[in-house]
Amino acid sequence: LLSTEIESLLNQQVKKEAHSSSIYLSMASWCDRNGFDNSATYFFKQSDEERHHQLKLYKYLLDMGGTAISPEIANIKIEYNSFREIFEDALDQEIAITQSFKNIAARCHKEQDYVTMEFLNWFLKEQREEEYKARRALELFEVIGESGTGHWEIDKHVGKINYDS
Numbered sequence: 248l249l250s251t252e253i254e255s256l257l258n259q260q261v262k263k264e265a266h267s268s269s270i271y272l273s274m275a276s277w278c279d280r281n282g283f284d285n286s287a288t289y290f291f292k293q294s295d296e297e298r299h300h301q302l303k304l305y306k307y308l309l310d311m312g313g314t315a316i317s318p319e320i321a322n323i324k325i326e327y328n329s330f331r332e333i334f335e336d337a338l339d340q341e342i343a344i345t346q347s348f349k350n351i352a353a354r355c356h357k358e359q360d361y362v363t364m365e366f367l368n369w370f371l372k373e374q375r376e377e378e379y380k381a382r383r384a385l386e387l388f389e390v391i392g393e394s395g396t397g398h399w400e401i402d403k404h405v406g407k408i409n410y411d412s
């Protein structure tokens with residue numbers, strides 16, 4: 248059984264994952280509209296993954312006898328000032344998500360909720376990959392540069408970002 252506090256933190260996390268999924272979907276839209284096809288594909292995939300994270304948490308809440316709350320999502324940016332801003336936002340988003348999982352983990356330790364802690368390990372490991380990919384994408388702006396056909400090259404390489412754990 249989950250404590251009220253852990254149940255609430257997990258529901259907040261469900262909402263954060265749903266929010267991430269919507270943000271990435273919006274980024275996919277912007278990239279597609281601006282001709283960055285590989286980045287659009289990348290963000291569609293990220294959006295799917297976040298939806299999967301959301302459902303994983305949602306089902307855990309139900310499996311543990313809790314109430315899973317389907318979240319309302321608001322305030323999704325439609326326009327971005329630049330191609331680079333998208334990747335900056337994406338990295339910030341992942342760092343915030345990692346912090347959020349750390350907070351839940353800290354609470355689990357405090358309450359000795361080792362069952363939820365064990366469940367959260369999957370997400371903590373996943374965040375390593377998520378932050379890595381976001382950082383790699385942003386680094387392309389430095390490595391390749393933004394002048395001339397830079398954005399076109401960056402987009403091409405975003406399509407090849409991979410993580411070997």
Ligand code: OFO
Nearest residue numbers: 264297300344377
């Ligand atoms: Fe990319 O964040 Fe989910 O967990």
